[in-house]
Amino acid sequence: MPEVTMENGDGDVPEIVVERTLALIKPDAVHRAEEIEEIVLESGFTILQKRRIHLTPEQTSDFYAEHYGKMFFPSLVAYMSSGPIIAMVLARENAIGYWRELAGPTNSFKARETHPDSLRALYGTDDQRNAVHGSDGVTSAEREIRFMFPDSIVEPIPAGMVARDYLARAVNPTLLKGLTELCKQKPEDPCMWLADWLLSNNPNKPQVADRYAVQEPM
Template sequence: MTGESEEKITMEQPSIYVEKTLAIVKPDAINKSEEIEDIILRSGFSILQKRRVHLTPEQASDFYAEHYGKLFFPSLVAYMSSGPILALVLARDNAIAHWRELIGPTNTIKARQTHPDCLRALYGTDDQRNALHGSSCFSNSQREIRFFFPDSIVEPVAVGQAAKDYLSRAVNPTLLKGLTQLCKEKPGDPVLWLADWLLENNPNKPQVQEYAVEES
């Protein structure tokens, strides 16, 4: 997309976290969405959520608010609200960098010259209608995922020792309290009782700002 940074992506060593990023199949490539999903899966990503929507001009303006005032902004909004899109939450190690590497340079014409195998070179139309979007950084991925999936928890998912440390610090103390109370109460349906208790006493409830997105 015109105006997005085109800095070189440096691949990092695999981390202990599974990172999430937002991907969008734009109106000019929506008829190729099944092919693109297949490439995504074969490239090592998991698709956690997906949603087909048709943005209004107001919603497209909100999503691209960081580009407000730039010369290309009106045509960008018109393009992104011209037809249905597919929003996907992707996950893998270093998902943001890997996805931006896979889709290639912002300008489709440049992509065909320098990265002929990237997705924008294969599915894009011109310098602005470039088929695909990818979050540029972690903070943008958080905002963009919540725009389309308001109930999502987008923090990186810990694995291995990091997961054990998280459970020990943030989950086990609450679970222990719940199990202790369960033993005292001795309810008829202990599983349902514990589930309700955990919902009521969860100290880690996310507070997510909601964005309205119109379904196609």
């Protein structure tokens, strides 16, 4: 999964790296999902995709295939397939590292000693029922996102000049028209009015001709 850098005005020094990572809320913490998601958002992440899923033992074995043969593998599979989980694709600068830092040490007991504000310290129970999972690198993030979201297209997130050029070309002209019309109309609910206007005036919306003729065969 390629990283996307935003450059400074000189175009030389990267300022931030925008990444995607997979985050799981495990069965033992699903009942606290809303609290965890609130912490995620407050920590600067954007939740790009989210789904609730109950994995079968076979699916869980495939997801954790790298741990196959290890002593804890059977209990890990049994635990992760014991109930629903929440899968999320998160994005922000250096998302993989920041998410793992927010999650804390794998063992919840250690997390409470060394990282008391981490998610595993707050919501985990032990070294296996530790509330959350996070991808450990770019390659695993790409694989895990595709596993949990098969239809997901893992592409670079536009940033820097690429994002600014796209906005200037494809977004700003239409948005400016909508905001101008909004000022003229002064609706009671400006947000809903603008949303409806943008839906109706989307330049990429397929257009169907009002007038057409159907020629019957002779």
